[in-house]
Amino acid sequence: MRPSLDTQFAVDCVIINADIRTLAGAGSLQRPSAVAVRGNRISHVGESAALGALAGKNTRVIDARGRLLLPGFNDAHVHFMEGGFALANLDLRDAASPEEFTRRVAEWAGRAPSGRWITGGGWDHERWPGAPLPTRKMIDSATARNPVFLSRADGHCALANSLALNLAGVTRASADPPGGVIVREPESGEPTGLLKDAAMNALWRVLPPPERAEKLTAARRATDHAARLGVTSVQDVLAGDDVEIYRALAAAGELKTRVYAMYPIARWLQAAANPERPQSGGGLVRAGGVKGFCDGSLGSATAWFFEPYLDEAGNRGLAGEEMFPEGAMLRRVLECDRAGLQVALHAIGDRANFEALDLFQTAAARNGERDRRFRIEHAQHLRPADIPRFGRQGVIASVQPYHAVDDGRWCGPRLGPERLKGTYAFRSLLRAGAALALGTDWTVAPLDPMLTLAAAVTRRTLDGKNPGGWLPEEKLTLEEALRAYTSSSAWAEFAEREKGSIAPGQLADLVIVDKNLFAIPPEEIPTARVALTMTGGRVVWEA
Numbered sequence: 001m002r003p004s005l006d007t008q009f010a011v012d013c014v015i016i017n018a019d020i021r022t023l024a025g026a027g028s029l030q031r032p033s034a035v036a037v038r039g040n041r042i043s044h045v046g047e048s049a050a051l052g053a054l055a056g057k058n059t060r061v062i063d064a065r066g067r068l069l070l071p072g073f074n075d076a077h078v079h080f081m082e083g084g085f086a087l088a089n090l091d092l093r094d095a096a097s098p099e100e101f102t103r104r105v106a107e108w109a110g111r112a113p114s115g116r117w118i119t120g121g122g123w124d125h126e127r128w129p130g131a132p133l134p135t136r137k138m139i140d141s142a143t144a145r146n147p148v149f150l151s152r153a154d155g156h157c158a159l160a161n162s163l164a165l166n167l168a169g170v171t172r173a174s175a176d177p178p179g180g181v182i183v184r185e186p187e188s189g190e191p192t193g194l195l196k197d198a199a200m201n202a203l204w205r206v207l208p209p210p211e212r213a214e215k216l217t218a219a220r221r222a223t224d225h226a227a228r229l230g231v232t233s234v235q236d237v238l239a240g241d242d243v244e245i246y247r248a249l250a251a252a253g254e255l256k257t258r259v260y261a262m263y264p265i266a267r268w269l270q271a272a273a274n275p276e277r278p279q280s281g282g283g284l285v286r287a288g289g290v291k292g293f294c295d296g297s298l299g300s301a302t303a304w305f306f307e308p309y310l311d312e313a314g315n316r317g318l319a320g321e322e323m324f325p326e327g328a329m330l331r332r333v334l335e336c337d338r339a340g341l342q343v344a345l346h347a348i349g350d351r352a353n354f355e356a357l358d359l360f361q362t363a364a365a366r367n368g369e370r371d372r373r374f375r376i377e378h379a380q381h382l383r384p385a386d387i388p389r390f391g392r393q394g395v396i397a398s399v400q401p402y403h404a405v406d407d408g409r410w411c412g413p414r415l416g417p418e419r420l421k422g423t424y425a426f427r428s429l430l431r432a433g434a435a436l437a438l439g440t441d442w443t444v445a446p447l448d449p450m451l452t453l454a455a456a457v458t459r460r461t462l463d464g465k466n467p468g469g470w471l472p473e474e475k476l477t478l479e480e481a482l483r484a485y486t487s488s489s490a491w492a493e494f495a496e497r498e499k500g501s502i503a504p505g506q507l508a509d510l511v512i513v514d515k516n517l518f519a520i521p522p523e524e525i526p527t528a529r530v531a532l533t534m535t536g537g538r539v540v541w542e543a
């Protein structure tokens with residue numbers, strides 16, 4: 001049977017009466033009111049009356065009732081699987097004191113079967129009066145039957161109880177590994193249970209890996225969470241083998257989020273053996289990147305700086321373990337780049353960023369001209385002289401505004417006024433011609449894009465102490481922030497031709513927001529909710 005004219009030309013879905021910001025092209029003057037979708041792509045962008053006429057009897061017509069329609073959010077830096085687990089794990093993010101921390105661990109342990117590992121965490125001692133680091137003594141008596149390993153919010157240190165330390169063989173006699181610190185009691189030299197960066201590896205080695213079924217469940221939880229928040233794409237910077245879990249979920253039609261997956265740089269050969277490169281295709285799950293670490297984190301005082309932390313004499317932080325032995329990271333960056341993989345380097349401190357920029361510069365010079373889109377993840381503290389290098393070298397700054405309003409509560413005294421000049425310097429980076437990609441680093445920060453937008457636009461710290469914005473000259477406008485969260489983050493994963501703006505031919509990844517972000521005071525952005533999320537033409541969330 002020949003299709004009728006109606007079905008032949010009809011579109012699958014049309015959204016009318018929307019306030020559309022296409023974020024396509026340089027200007028934002030274009031304000032169409034309707035978008036039509038055929039299959040998984042946008043077929044038309046225009047006016048409601050004209051596009052409404054494209055509806056056939058099987059077309060779904062969505063009346064946006066004047067609400068804001070944007071490209072779906074693309075979170076340029078997440079730990080998606082971890083996020084899925086965290087949604088069901090012990091979550092200590094809002095534990096406001098050491099006492100509450102102890103009490104909640106004890107409650108959780110009281111319900112856990114004997115012998116079962118207790119993991120999760122998200123604790124942040126910077127929230128506690130006086131900011132004392134937790135020790136195993138705070139949790140040992142309540143957790144005698146369960147090994148415990150609880151990460152700090154930034155994932156760069158974790159607290160183990162005595163049972164877990166025993167299982168991992170971490171004792172007074174254990175030496176600090178390169179790139180890591182076993183925190184010790186000052187008199188006895190006994191481990192306190194707190195392990196920083198590479199010192200956590202001893203625990204990771206004995207922690208039983210989750211089973212495949214548990215991973216599938218966690219990934220389902222993560223993609224549901226993302227759909228509800230309007231996040232249609234994520235870049236999982238340490239996905240590794242989890243990419244297979246995402247593919248399985250996609251094959252079952254259960255994946256609601258596009259995933260760009262990177263491998264740890266130490267396992268780049270595995271990434272290179274896969275024929276996929278970042279430029280390939282518009283599938284739900286893509287791979288082709290690798291990520292390495294140049295240093296630790298600011299909250300764990302392991303971010304690598306030129307000058308010492310002001311509150312810890314002599315401590316300049318640490319080069320990450322992958323920076324050893326000397327020359328190892330350069331060799332890897334060169335090899336990965338030669339293999340056509342995209343290379344991302346984690347760098348927080350100004351020294352780490354300087355080294356990462358140098359590594360990229362050397363690699364580009366030795367391997368020759370090509371569209372490689374090197375990225376620095378976090379790019380958090382920069383010497384003013386290094387900011388223009390992002391633009392000049394074409395290095396993408398993959399940044400997390402929520403970290404700024406979080407760290408802004410306490411990092412001033414740790415860094416001092418000079419270093420604050422290049423701290424979370426989003427506007428300076430843009431001005432220097434850098435491509436800025438926004439993300440959350442979920443689970444380090446919440447996945448909710450509204451919190452990240454508000455942080456970028458207001459820079460109000462979480463403690464409410466900077467109502468005019470912390471380092472306010474680095475605020476982004478809402479439009480800049482939205483671009484960095486959609487088209488620029490698509491660029492950061494070589495996918496700007498596929499997604500990131502509202503234009504015919506782009507994937508139909510769209511969100512309707514229940515409040516007009518351009519009309520409400522910026523400090524109210526966190527109260528906005530996503531009313532509808534569409535990924536590839538499929539409605540995956542509706543309030």
Ligand SMILES: [Zn+2]
Nearest residue numbers: 077078079441
């Ligand atoms: Zn991360």
